[in-house]
Amino acid sequence: MRETVRFADHLAAVDGAALVELGPGHTLAALVEGVIPAADPERAAARLRGTRAFDRQRYWLDRAAEHPLIESTVVVPGSGEVVCVADLSPVWLLDHVVDGTAIVPATAILELVLYAGARAGCTTVDELVLHTAMRLPQTRRAEIVVRPESDGARPFEVHAGGVRCASGRLDSRPGPQPDLGPWPPPDAEELEVEHADYGPAFRGLSRMWRRGGELFGEVRGQFPDAGRFALHPALFDAALHPARQLSGGVPFALRGVHLLARGATGLRVRLRDGRIDLADQSGRPVACVESLTVRAAATGRGTLFRPAWQRVAGPPPPGQVLQVPPGDAPAALALTLRELQAGHEHLTVLVRPGDLAAAAVAALVRVAQTEHPGRFTLAEADAGRTRIVAERAELVPVPGGSFSWRGTVLVTGGGALGRAVAEHLRDQGVRVVVAGRSGETPLDVTDRAALAALVDSIEDLRAVVHTAGVLDDGILASMTPARLETVWRPKAEAARHLHELTAHRQLDAFVLFSSAAGVLGHAGQANYAAANGYLDELARHRRRLGLPALSLAWGPWTIGMMADRRADPGLLPLTPAEGVALLEAALGTDEPVLVPIAFDRPPRPEAGSTPQQAPPTDLLELVCAEVAAVLSYPQVQPDTPILDLGFDSLTSIELRNRLEARTALRLPATVVLDSATPRALAEQLRPPPAPGTLAFLYHRLCELGRPQEAVHLLVCASWALPSAAALPAAAPRRLSEGDGPAIVCFPSFTSPPGEYGPLARHLPGLWLLPHPGYEGGAVPQDVAALVRAHAASIGQLDRPVVLLGRSTGGLVAQAVAEQVGALAVVLVDTHPVRDEQWLAELAVRSALRLDEPALAAMGAYTRLFLDRPAETTVPTLHLRAGEVPGDHHSVLEEHVATTAEAIHRWLTRTLPPEPGEEQGQAPDPGAGAFPLG
Incomplete structure (x- = not known):
């Protein structure tokens, strides 16, 4: 189906019609003859319902899972990579409570790794390191990925919710056969067993002894399915309780884990010098762990962390370099602040470790890195070496x-x-x-x-x-x-x-x-x-x-x-x-x-991990929830204008950071204020375009340094869009309050409507009028069709208007001006659509944020205005980048205040005075022909 079906319109046009919708295919068409002749609606409905009531009982047999915690296993052809998906919903896992929080035990993660390792041909866990706690019941699934290496070892990672929770290596070296000796251990002091906050499933430690530097324990449990596990996580975790009871920590790293027997239903354990030996109730060896490292539990409300900054030797990235002088901290901060605000494409700040002033500057730079990702690098100069400091510390x-x-x-x-x-x-x-x-x-x-x-x-x-x-x-x-x-x-x-x-x-x-x-x-x-x-x-x-x-x-x-x-x-x-x-x-x-x-949730993924993005269907719900959290609203409607919600520069950065934490994306500092609504913001978080789509091809051409070809691609693709000579009149959207003439802003062809958000904070009376076709539907057949549609929309305002457009939006403002009797036109760095180099610059930056329909619409508007002469008799202000501070983009971003001031001064001089204002009288900055609002 290439066009809209419009069932409702056809029904309204045919008096007394009834509709039976069967779908676009022809498979069910034969049933129409059995329904249409029936004049009685009840008889017709009976024919559709059939003669048998279904009782909805399933008789399919469920295939027994190979492992109680494993949902699926895939061996990637040609690579040898093994991917297992684990189900963490069994109720007994919720009994593993540490400091009041249910978390997946390290032994369950080990069990998953042992299973995946067996599928990869490895029997020994050389190393398992736990990075973050996997909270329950929030964590429903985990993914274990085992990759091959040339030396025969197998590195693995465990991910949950887009976060790398554990990692390590597998191999196949043989393990020792431990002998725990006589049982109970002779000459040992029996200790009282404490189960802390554990639920019943993890209270299997029944007895505990100490003999010198050795700890012993006996574990019993009622797990009918223990035989389906390599080593049941609840039993193994209980075997580790003696170490936690005396040290107060939880497992952090296990090294040299050798599985010697499967399916034990009870355990004897000996812990000595960090080593763990396990046997079953008959004394037969079950497993041994060469080394166990514990650390403080990091799940309670409040934990002490030591910041550890990662440093990498090497030269700083290209661009400006600021070497911070040691000693005077206030002077060093003032110097650094000036350079951070100077608009450098990239700035490396070089500090000397151990210097008090440098430490203050480094903290200042970290905030700059948060607000402007990718623009600043922090580096240390020590003993002739330059080392790049990571933007975040490991805690x-x-x-x-x-x-x-x-x-x-x-x-x-x-x-x-x-x-x-x-x-x-x-x-x-x-x-x-x-x-x-x-x-x-x-x-x-x-x-x-x-x-x-x-x-x-x-x-x-x-x-x-x-x-x-x-x-x-x-x-x-x-x-x-x-x-x-x-x-x-x-x-x-x-x-x-x-x-x-x-x-x-x-x-x-x-x-x-x-x-x-x-x-x-x-x-x-x-x-x-x-x-x-x-x-x-x-x-x-x-x-x-x-x-x-x-x-x-x-x-x-x-x-x-x-x-x-x-x-x-x-x-x-x-x-x-x-x-x-x-x-x-x-x-x-x-x-x-x-x-x-x-x-209250695991930290962000570490560098090098591959977190999963939030599913696209959940993005709008996610954005609305985060907007409500930042602004303390009970709920937020997805189509409410961002500026009407009350965002300022600080809260917009806060929302950007929350979205980065939830999606693992790197987002520009202006992503919130660049979006017209929460729905538009959610669109900015969509995953990259799929291969073969128009967006993918366009982005790929830009990456290859072929921006002119990228624009030509969109122009060609735009011919496939539906076009119309008559388009519906859209309602202008208010961006800022103010009396006097309405300033109607037209978006540029390459930018989302949110581009005028910063300007609305400096100019009163701003309205936005989007172009048709950018959210789907028909594009104008020609420029005249666009002018008619926009003129009808502007007529709804019923007040004098000033038209404003940045970039190609200015071309639309010029085309519409005389049709609506505009008082004035403001062009912000507008160029005719015939400058190939200028179009190339637009392709690289602005249009990369557009979705698939908007990209095709961009091609259509570029085609319509190609080589169109820009002439109007309406008073016009041309503000070109360079004549006012900033470049083609920053005139409405970092330098928007000076741009707004230039517009305000010109409009105050140009617009006719309000009735009652004396001719020649200097206008009051707060009133008159162009009030500040």
């Missing part, structure tokens, strides 16, 4: 310790966090001095003299906890040196004063309350991240001097300044009780910098 869990307070503790900052710490310490009988603008001891912590006097007055000072700070959030483009200083002084400058004023005191602890913004690169917090990056390096600096120091890069709290910001996706706010508990646990470690944070 390594760290087990906490204990700490005892004594003497007097100075808490700087009288805000919510400072008060929470002070109350906790006083509950323990510790003397506390709280200093700050709103503290019990009124003090400006940036006043060095006043701070020195306070420190000298505390004779038994044993600890300092610096919690002071202020927020002044804003995107990088809006940041200024003054805004940097506003946040810098109470946070970083005060910390430096405290460091210098207490360096000679015998302190037990020197704690700096930093923020994860400096580690994670939170968008919209460049100044805050810089100050906190300085604090983290100050703690390391003190450690190098032999002084106590701990910087805590906190995630969100439920109180204080951080509670006022919306939590990042995947993070849970810490309560005051959780926060002070993590503070003391961190003080019991030997780490200078820790990140206390609580995740």
